[in-house]
Amino acid sequence: MAMVFADPETLDRLAKSLDSKANAIPQLKARASALDAGGHVAGLPAIATWLGDTARDLRRRANILRSPSESPFDSLAAFGLPPGVAGDPGAGMKLQADLKALLEAQKNGTPQQRAQAVKDYFATLSPAQQAALAATDPLLVGNLDGVPVNVRFAANRMSIQKEYTAEAAYLATLKPSDAAYKRTKERVDTLRSFMNPRVKTFLDPKTGQRTTVEVPRQFLVFDAQFGSTADAKASPFPDGRIAEVVGDLENADNVAFRVPGITNRLDNFNGFTKGGYQLVTDTKGNERSDTAVVSWLGYDTPELGDSVDPAKAFTGGAALNAFRQGISVNLKPNAGLDIFAHSYGTLVTSKALQAGLTNVDNVTFMGSPGLGPNINSVADFKMPNTKFFAMRAPGDWVSYTQGHGKDPADFKDITRLDTKGASGHSQYYDSETGALDNMRRIFYGGDGGPLTYTKTSLDDEQVGAAEAREMVGFLHGKIPPDVVVKMGGDLDAAVQAHFAGRMGVKDLLVEVHTVLGKHNMWDRVPPDELFGKINDLAGNLAYKQAYQAAKDKGAPDLVAAAAGKAAEIASEHLLYVTTWPVVKLLEVDRIANNVKQFGDIVDQGAEEIGGHVKEMGTELGKDGAQIYNDTKDLTGGLFKDGGNVVLELGDTFVRPWRAGENAGDIWKIADGAQDKIFDKVPDIAGGLNDAKNTFVDKGGDIARSAAETGGKAVDKGKDIGKSVVKFVLG
Template sequence: MRRLGRTLVAAVLTVTVITGTAGWASADTQRAVTGPLPGTAAWRAEPGPAAGAGVRPVRGLPDPESAGPREVARFFAALDPDEARALVRRHPLVAGNLDGVPVALRYLANRIAILASGEARYLSLAGAGRQILAFDPRGRGQVAEVFGDLTHAEHVAVVVPGSDNDASTYDRKRAPYSGPGGMARALRASTGDTTAVVAWTGYTTPVGVGLDAAQGHLAESGAARLTRFLSGLDAVGAADPALFCHSYGSVVCGLAARYADARDIVVLGSPGMRADNVAGLRTRARVWAAKGPSDWIDDVPNVEFAGLGHGADPTSAGFGARRVPAADAEGHTGYFVPGTQSLAAFAAIATGAAR
């Protein structure tokens, strides 16, 4: 009975904090982007009028909703290179987001899609040298960007961000190490450029620290998308990645852990992973956790009650994760700042040097 009472008190405190009475931002409810990829209807219509006059249609295209990444990879491997590029140019929004499509073709497709969008807020993503692995303009927009040679790198890392990240805000210039783009750049630089790093803003994130951030519905949708994305990396021959999951992104990674073919899962500034301990994640990956002394996430009660909260603190002794030193990480977003203990440890994990 006493334990139930503590749980009820913690749940009330969680609601109080998240709804803003502690000075945090309450936010509008977000709806996860689901359903067929943009352009799916035209893709499915081939061969036919959608192919265009004088264009050789490609038969037997893999269905974007039902075909797995390995099936997609086999299909593209059988195409003539010119035929594959022509297909991508006709259907950039599908090809650029379809897991299993060769990496170079996805870069081409997404550059075409970004330029065709006519959206000024996205145009910088089409700049010279940028490697955009996914671009979905629906909702607030989603994007994945690669730093390094994803196909040939010995090591791969994927940064999974938390709240307030989307296609137009993920690469923050004023706070360069607080968004997934800056985190990915810092991690790649700290490995001596030996690791390919993906900044994956591939799900609908919460806005602010409101009820969406306290609930799991966006994380559940994000976990499904992350799982498929990682299967796509495997299908094109990329190395098994280390996942670096920040804040609400750690909830996503916790839900995806049992399905993800990851070498390591690192959570930082985590409100919980929807598991009581590492065993509850049901993963073969090594699990690591970091939390700095000034991170406000420490004020969030680690409970899961009536759909609110995300469970145990991954940095607690009872959870069983390997601890990452983070004594000099400032605030909630200071973990990837150059020169910090946490970034040095992340680099060792990414390159497989950490034990």
Template sequence: MGSDVSQLPMIARWLEDEARDLRRRAGILRTPSESPFASLSKFGLPTPTATEADAGKKLDAGLRAILATHKNGTPQEQAAAVKEYFASLSPTQQAVVAAADPSFVGNLEGVPPKVRFAANRISIQKEFDEENSYFQGLATNDPAYKRTKARIETLRSFLNPRLKKTSDGNGRIVDVEATRQFLIFDAHFGSTGDPKASPFPDGRVAEVVGDLEKAEHVAFRVPGILNRLDNFNDFSKGGYNLIQDAKRVEQPDTAVVSWLGYDTPEVGDSVDPTKAILGGYQLNAFRQGISVNLRQDAKTSLFAHSYGTLVTSKALQSGLTNIDNVTFMGSPGLGPNIHSVADFHMPNTNFFAMRAVGDPVSYTQGHGDDPADFPDIKRLGTDGATGHSDYYKVGTGSLANMQQILFGDTKKLTFTNTTLDQEKVGAAEVRELVMFLHERVDPEVVNKMGADLDPIVQGILNGRSSLKDVILPIHSVLNKYNMLDRVKPDELFGEVQKLAGNLAYKQTYKAAKDRGAPDFVAKIAANTAATSSRGLLTVVTWPVVKVLEFDRLRNNTRQLVDGLRSDGRKMLGDGQEMTSEVAQDGRRIVSDGTQMGGTLFKDGGNIALGIGDTFVHPGHVIDNTAGALKSMDHAKSQFLSKGGDAVAAFNRATNTVVDKSGSIIHTGRDMGSKALHKGTDVIDSALNFVGF
């Protein structure tokens, strides 16, 4: 009993710690309701009085005047001017400006970080209140319910504290609450990837972990596709992991910025580099602007993932040079013009790359060469990370290497030089297949097709559609872009059979060698396996090829008939329109000619009568001469008027004939060209279908 009683104080302390931790975690789930003044106080800014608050408009106008003066300056010059303006303000005045226009101040480079944090906290509270009110009116079966709920919970988490590990001074690691710090917040930025699933744009956010102004080491993280405000916490978690040491304690001399400052693509438009180009300019502007708030001797590292590597590549090409280290991970390629580190022309920057085992994005090379294969890059190990999304996972070699880069301890870096075959069975064949498709489909077509496919993919991702529901819509999109003509079924499956044979050869050869077989035996077995694989795949895929070839024949025949019908209708319409307009102008010419003839006859008769009357009555010569002149003027006027109308009608008729005849000829020539091209496709698809 004495032994048990002696443990009671220890148990009591444990229960006390657990209770404290539960209270903290419960606090994180509370619904926030915070005044702007409370948001200011979270970051040590004073609460303005009513009189001081009235000065907000004047101070805000002064800030905008500074920006107007430097509107043609670089992002760094503009940020420096803003920083200088805020340095001239008292803490109370800074608080007044933040409260007066929080959305403007919170996203403005050069504003002191704590002022931006406070301003964005005010904006987050306002956005939470508005979106939560909207959410309360949604039915649970509404398509927007799920995504909107996730967005509300994310905004709630922004306002509630997070838990971080720190030392209590007695050697114990404890969890403490930390107010979250947002350097950027704009809930209405960017596109709305799926309006049915969410009525709100994707938004942009950047969170800071650590003391940005005092940190010796600063990291910027750039994400890839499908990242947005409602799932930002999944992205920001990687920043928390990055800044921690082996004991999960955040390093005091380090800061990490998780930057979601560009409009990330959805699945469909991820094949299009447009958003990466714009995002690159935005990343460059952000990095240049934030430099005025960093230590001059701060070491900076940029960690880019997936499509974010393409964004980073575009930023580096647009002038982003003040970065000490750049790490690409899970990259689909850095653009068609980047084949090595040397192409960036940045000799003072260290470049690293990672490709985890089984990362399909790196294998596809959808946007260019995989940086992990660059001859002049340092390729880092990723032990423990698999697939596309494990790079920041705790305990992996990829996270450990990033931490060494960030903390400046590069002596502990681990490297690898594994090949595709060593990393994943079939990875090399996947890359070859993608290259085969790239050669046959223009990038412009890929981009347009991706945009058309994206709504279909969004329906699957957000649970509105099943795979069975999307087969016909996908089939329709593929037919729209004539994919069976661009990538013929027999050629596609021929490539698949070839790659399958290559894969079978590699695997069989390796298995035979692993069992101690001589090299010639291993090669015989491998060749036999490759031949068998190709033969078996030919038998299995033959019905599929025939179905697709019949589909291609049907599509081409329909397109040929539809094209002939459409162009024929246009030619007929142009001919009818030409006939109608020429007839109308002809009637006008006849009418004007008739009227002009009648006028000339009448006026000529009047002149003749006047001349005759003058011979009979010479005293009437003056009156008859005046009448004759009047008749001549009237005849001249009518001749010019009706003659001009007739000439105009004739010109219109001529132009109509020329224009419509040209259109008919052009349509006919175009119809002939398309008929010849599509007719060739019909013949080719028919021959393929019957086996020639």
């Protein structure tokens, strides 16, 4: 059963149908009167009135759903809380200050210690005080572990309403032709759906009857401004951080966390959380009262380009571990805890388990790209009390390529489960599949029948899967991980633009070509080696297919092997002929790229050296000017003093009786000259020393830049030589 929300379009269609039936009643009544049967349809006018009234009420509800406008009091009431701020608006501010002081005192505590302190504090508050605190600071209260979950639900509902109002106003300023219109509208529609009720079907424990009711959606985490912005041109808003609960979290016997993979954001959250509704609902379509599922989008998921980078898995894993420890104070002490992780989310979960998330009963990995290069078996987690399961549906290329390590579905010590009916990367939660059935059996503790298993190989599941895995392994051996990460980052903007419709395939291929050249891909993976590997793998694939085709027709092994070998040889020869021109074109491209990079190296080196020379000239000019000024002051002063001495001596010659007085003056002048020398000579010496240091430092920079440029140029010259030789003789 899929999740069901109260949908305004559906209500409009139902209202239209009721109006149609109401409008038909007068005609029916007239026909009945003509047949003298008017007495039998006397109740039709009352039915018409009821139909019309119901249609109007449905349209009223549809309009409310289209543009929810809810006060904080309404949000509090939705989760059984009184309007706590009505009597004393200042009460919330005082409580907010107390809570922040508590958090400051607990800043060095563990997530569980912090959450327990918060829980103890809220236990001292009345429901009205809790409501007042939620209304005063909904962002803090709604995302704080330890707060009673109904208070968090109410606080986050207020935040959702505020965000919806702001983003709907922004959407109103956009035209459908604007680049940001489509994703912004999807985001606004999603926020609106968060405020709308959902339809819950369950077995009433009092009557045993199947019952359907409308209930508010429950958000345990909501921060619309969290994370990076996936594509600023498509939407100016960050990806967001959200967690939705289905079920009674505080009283559930079994609790599950669902951890998503790449490209999950606020605007497409409903697509992710749908799996949580599927998981908590049994095969008869009834939600189980003893379970609760948390669809946790609590980390900044990668987009396509940076999905090759494990960085967000480390931060996401730490966040998942902290969330698990913090929320534990709100769960039943003996509640079971399972994790169901998909795609990149399996890497996040792996990092969380390695960071200390040990209090977990079952972990299920689905469509995993790998759990990190250091995890090659369940034993590597050192968690003997936790059961580990893995699923890999036929055609799941994310698992086949093993972008982040060994696929857990191939661990010898893991329990691999069947996914019957599911295929590809995104059907694990689809109804009526073995994947969903097995997840429910794990989650419900065995209810619904025994687990079903599989041991299929890559060849059993998908033609070419084994060859694709080997090809990726070949490339990993040629390209360092840091270069892969940089390439992914460089390509992300172009990939985003392509999927948003701003860039066509041709321009995307041009950008890919540019990035490959930037990172020297044809030097790291020479074209002849690349296509040689492709030819080998294609030959292997041809052998397998021909061998199997012969076996299917009843041929003995020897004949089937001969057929396979013939197909392999034919495939390799055919591919060699067809790929040879491509290899030569790529080798020409490699030569051109290397020549361009050689020129870039020389230009960059010349610019860098020129900058150092300019800086040295500027600094030496300053030092020289200072030396000149100090020397000028000294020589000018000494020249003046010397002149005065000559005058005093001349005066003594003319007037000998003043010899004593003149001698005293000469002595004073000599003392002044000495002072000038002692004052200026150190300045001149310092200026000369500064000039020497400038020459040495900048000269060293020039020498280093020249050496680096020369080294890079020599290396690139070797690449050019190799690529030319390969083109001529290869």
